[in-house]
Amino acid sequence: MREERFLKPFPKKRYRILFGFVKWIIILGIWVSFALGAVVIWFGYDLPDVEEITKLYRDPHILIKDRYGNILGSYGSFYGKTIDIKTLKPHSIQALLATEDRRFFYHFGIDPIGTFRALLRNVKANGVIQGGSTITQQLARNFFESKKLHHYKYRSLKHKIKEAILAVKLEMKFTKEQILTMYLNRVYLGANVTGLDAASLYYFGHSANHLTLYESAILIGMLKGPCRYSPVIHYERSESRAKRVLQNMVEEGFITQEEAATAMALPSVPGNSSQKQNLFRYFTDWIVTCLPDLLENITEDVEVITTIDPNVQSIAEKEVQKVMQTQGAKVRASQVALLCTKASGEILAMIGGVDYRKNAYNRATQAKRQAGSSFKFFTYLAALEDGYDPDYMISDYPIEIGGWKASNYKHRARGEVSIRTGFAYSINAVAVRLAVSIGLKRVTHLAKLLGISSDLPHNYSLVLGSGEVTLLEMTGAYLVTLNEGQIVRPYGVAKILNKQGKILYQHSKAQDSDSTCVSQDAIQEMRSIMHSVITEGSARKARLQSSLGKEVFCGGKTGTSQRYRDVWFVGFAGPIMTGIWCGNDNESPMIKPQDGWPTLHIWRTFNERLLKYFNNPQEENWQKEESIKNIEEENAVISEDRSSNQKSNDTKEDQQETDDEEEIDDEEEVDDEEEVDDEEDVDDEEDKKTKSKSPSNKRSSPSALEDSKLNSQEKNLKEEDLIKEILSNI
Known part of the structure; x- marks a missing residue:
């Protein structure tokens, strides 16, 4: 009798509870799948072809010089050479990952963990101190803005959903290295400068392949606010932001504390002076307004030699x-x-x-x-x-x-x-x-x-x-x-x-x-x-x-x-x-x-x-x-x-x-x-x-x-x- 008692099945009540839980999980999953599918179809039907993101469209760039050939200013987007991340120094990529997307190589375009962590930090700080967008999402946003489908000043929930959908599609289409390469060639870094190589040329006078650790920290720090952290306009604020970038690299183990201190002790002086630019801005602004009367349609990069001394x-x-x-x-x-x-x-x-x-x-x-x-x-x-x-x-x-x-x-x-x-x-x-x-x-x-x-x-x-x-x-x-x-x-x-x-x-x-x-x-x-x-x-x-x-x-x-x-x-x-x-x-x-x-x-x-x-x-x-x-x-x-000469007169x-x-x-x-x-x-x-x-x-x-x-x-x-x-x- 004792053995038969152990061979008796579990009560039907327990089976019902377990079966009901599994059933509702499956039903919820189905509905969630339907909901996600509906969202993707509703917001993703008019997304641009991801193949177009590999094409970098460039507006004409106007470079204005004085009568002796010295540069006075530039208008339109300033571009450098298209870079490959394989040719960059490792610390340039490490500074980007440590600051913008630490889990870049582990997510599928959207980082739920990173988003949740950023949300907690913002709640604790009672303000927005950290964003939750991944590098892939930022690339998607940049692509939308370049196609003039979104404007950076007006971002709604609809825009965020579209960016997330496009980010996932990009992850499915391209490798992580390709995404990083496209991002660094498209990113805006102030003063109408587009791309890391152009920024390196504009601010430091050399190619991105030769960026020092300090220069990399300066440029990556500008991603949070290209104008606010410009080394030309706000040098002290830019340097403070660079310290934060270097500290992020230390926390991720990319560099040591001593290397960070050495980088800050040997800073690079930006090659462009805001005072020099402001000296000629009234003139260069006027020159740009004169160009349509001299050239009917500017479709290529031009160099304007002026009469200014x-x-x-x-x-x-x-x-x-x-x-x-x-x-x-x-x-x-x-x-x-x-x-x-x-x-x-x-x-x-x-x-x-x-x-x-x-x-x-x-x-x-x-x-x-x-x-x-x-x-x-x-x-x-x-x-x-x-x-x-x-x-x-x-x-x-x-x-x-x-x-x-x-x-x-x-x-x-x-x-x-x-x-x-x-x-x-x-x-x-x-x-x-x-x-x-x-x-x-x-x-x-x-x-x-x-x-x-x-x-x-x-x-x-x-x-x-x-x-x-x-x-x-x-x-x-x-x-x-x-x-x-x-x-x-x-x-x-x-x-x-x-x-x-x-x-x-x-x-x-x-x-x-x-x-x-x-x-x-x-x-x-x-x-x-x-x-x-x-x-x-x-x-x-x-x-x-x-x-x-x-x-x-x-x-x-x-x-x-x-x-x-x-x-x-x-x-x-x-x-x-x-x-x-x-x-x-x-x-x-x-x-x-x-x-x-x-x-x-x-x-x-x-x-x-x-x-x-x-x-x-x-x-x-x-x-x-x-x-x-x-x-x-x-x-x-x-x-x-x-x-003294004219006193008498x-x-x-x-x-x-x-x-x-x-x-x-x-x-x-x-x-x-x-x-x-x-x-x-x-x-x-x-x-x-x-x-x-x-x-x-x-x-x-x-x-x-x-x-x-x-x-x-x-x-x-x-x-x-x-x-x-x-x-x-x-």
């Missing part, structure tokens, strides 16, 4: 920063723009703002601001072309046209002044009377002919500069005075080449001058009265002296808009034309200075250093970093020399330079669109002196005009000899 650009940047930190703060001016060109139109330097990193808006090419009295240049040039003589006398009493009045704020009307005096002291009534005499259409036509493409008002307020123009337009228009009346357009692209060295575009000399629109006699007279602006008029602060202690022949025109919202100065020094604008982006008014506007100080110090550079380009490294203090001391010495001017040299707003009752700057009163002694020298108020006879022109030309030729001697190297 890095030494001149460096000088301009230093002088602008120095003056804006001192004079700019005094007048409450926050922004500035500068454009320097040769007589041929070649742009040597361009500054579009105080700091590109804070604001990329280019105030030299994009900002349209009221030109103020600098626009009177077109009226006077048209009048001289029409036959007026610089010494022709004209009434300076206020003039009213159709209810609109052009008066002279703080200028005591003398009855009659010469055209030269009217231009030098920017007397509003004189400019308007000339425009009435020759016709407003003639002024507008000349401005358009010389390159002013912006819309201009169709009333006489245009004469006083109520129209909004760019610094590029104004500086380009003034170039006619350096080219004997020929129209010259500023340009920055010298030629464009492809990778094989074939010239796709080259600027020709025929493009430099469109046609002759002003006679040489009128140009010589215009240069003469522009010179008077600096010697006796509103821009005496801009008077130049060469390093030889001799005064340099130069000329220009000042301009201020209503309520001091804009301040301009455009002028030439020998064969160089420089235009400068100063103001605020929000058009808030500035404060009238006691010692001259920043535009005059920048123009003078910049051109004095420019003369020194052209006289001896090899004397010093013009691009080296200099402290503001050193530059100030150098300019102080120059100022002392100038003062300028005593009276110094006593009243606040009143003489500043342009000031006209009466506030005039229309908002009217430009109302006018120069302040001159001394009674200067009034008498001017009247005694001026002829009677009538147009000069032809013979008198010829004599005057000959005398003016002889004077200009003597002054030109000096500047040609100084600038013989340009």
Whole structure:
């Protein structure tokens, strides 16, 4: 009986429980399989062919260089050579695996264990400190973004599911080594750099096959945030991230703690400088916008050789920063723009703002601001072309046209002044009377002919500069005075080449001058009265002296808009034309200075250093970093020399330079669109002196005009000899 008891079967109740458990497991598995199948079908039906991932599509890359062949910047994606992981040093692959996917060789494209571990760490840290995506999933995401099926900023659950499905398909199609190779050739590493080899070339100047342990840690650390951990922009943050990568390698046993410490003790300095890039970014951004007008369709990598001179650009940047930190703060001016060109139109330097990193808006090419009295240049040039003589006398009493009045704020009307005096002291009534005499259409036509493409008002307020123009337009228009009346357009692209060295575009000399629109006699007279602006008029602060202690022949025109919202100065020094604008982006008014506007100080110090550079380009490294203090001391010495040489001549001017040299707003009752700057009163002694020298108020006879022109030309030729001697190297 006892044996029979042991041979009895188990109770049916136990069988039922075991059978029921197995049955529900099978049913659950079937439903899960159906669900997964439905998800795969629903989200995977429109997945791209995995074979396409082996093809690396590349957008055209634009490399921009200066006139000497030095690289200024690049646009579009920058690619290196296609690499094979077998040729890379082991520590490059180990750094990637230790940081991005430690279980890469053990999962099937999705790592449930790694995902769960990352989830726990994020929960404990109460934030996202670790991602759960595998390298294969990151490759799938990169593929979607390259096909423009996903955007990195907008990632939903649907996108994550598609990435996971594609990751599994990639694992089924390719080996682990092939996946790593595709990933390292596709990964984005900031600054439009795609691929590990391109990143190695861009940041360290050599191929990825020669990456050191430290360099590998830097580049792999950037995968978490290419911009945030860029060694060019945020070096300290990048180095801290590299330490974390090296520690990950230590934890995985790839390297020892001593090797990690040695790598950090011998860091590599990135080859690209953000400061150097920012120095030219206003210019290079503008160059890219010009390319569609020069080449219809860019379908291949191109190299753009520009006209920019890095030494001149460096000088301009230093002088602008120095003056804006001192004079700019005094007048409450926050922004500035500068454009320097040769007589041929070649742009040597361009500054579009105080700091590109804070604001990329280019105030030299994009900002349209009221030109103020600098626009009177077109009226006077048209009048001289029409036959007026610089010494022709004209009434300076206020003039009213159709209810609109052009008066002279703080200028005591003398009855009659010469055209030269009217231009030098920017007397509003004189400019308007000339425009009435020759016709407003003639002024507008000349401005358009010389390159002013912006819309201009169709009333006489245009004469006083109520129209909004760019610094590029104004500086380009003034170039006619350096080219004997020929129209010259500023340009920055010298030629464009492809990778094989074939010239796709080259600027020709025929493009430099469109046609002759002003006679040489009128140009010589215009240069003469522009010179008077600096010697006796509103821009005496801009008077130049060469390093030889001799005064340099130069000329220009000042301009201020209503309520001091804009301040301009455009002028030439020998064969160089420089235009400068100063103001605020929000058009808030500035404060009238006691010692001259920043535009005059920048123009003078910049051109004095420019003369020194052209006289001896090899004397010093013009691009080296200099402290503001050193530059100030150098300019102080120059100022002392100038003062000692001209002390006897300028005593009276110094006593009243606040009143003489500043342009000031006209009466506030005039229309908002009217430009109302006018120069302040001159001394009674200067009034008498001017009247005694001026002829009677009538147009000069032809013979008198010829004599005057000959005398003016002889004077200009003597002054030109000096500047040609100084600038013989340009």
